[in-house]
Amino acid sequence: MSSSLVGVGQVPGQAQGKGPGGNDTLPLIDHRIYTIKLRKMPEFLEVFNRLALPILLETLGNPVGFYTSQVGPLNQFVHLWAYQDMSDYERRCNARDTHPGFPAYLSASEHLIEAQETRLIRAVEFSKSLQQNRRKQGALHETNQR
Numbered sequence: 001m002s003s004s005l006v007g008v009g010q011v012p013g014q015a016q017g018k019g020p021g022g023n024d025t026l027p028l029i030d031h032r033i034y035t036i037k038l039r040k041m042p043e044f045l046e047v048f049n050r051l052a053l054p055i056l057l058e059t060l061g062n063p064v065g066f067y068t069s070q071v072g073p074l075n076q077f078v079h080l081w082a083y084q085d086m087s088d089y090e091r092r093c094n095a096r097d098t099h100p101g102f103p104a105y106l107s108a109s110e111h112l113i114e115a116q117e118t119r120l121i122r123a124v125e126f127s128k129s130l131q132q133n134r135r136k137q138g139a140l141h142e143t144n145q146r
Contacts, residue, residue, distance in 0.1 A: 031078070035113070035114045041077070047105070
């Protein structure tokens with residue numbers, strides 16, 4: 001694994017906070033939903049953190065985020081990954097899938113996962129301005145806290 005980690009949602013080797021063409025976000029998001037067997041979420045999270053996460057950070061870069069469901073369909077683990085385009089997605093997923101340590105995670109987690117969904121989504125145009133406004137508000141909040 002690389003000793004220097006990139007920013008959340010950032011592509012390895014890319015300037016932090018910038019997507020292709022200098023955009024603030026990457027245009028393609030891999031939205032994954034794993035439905036975990038009842039009462040198995042703690043075990044799944046431990047297996048994922050121990051076996052999958054180091055490989056994913058090495059091959060996919062840093063995630064946009066990890067989440068668990070609280071309302072609606074329960075027992076769901078959601079993770080989001082950002083990519084420049086389909087070619088970038090395919091290249092990095094291939095690196096993950098062919099990593100020599102990945103089969104150990106698949107084997108250790110298969111009895112814990114009931115279903116998997118993968119969606120590739122793109123941000124709408126006005127999403128960028130909303131993110132910029134949130135950053136400005138966050139910076140203002142930090143200044144007011146001092």
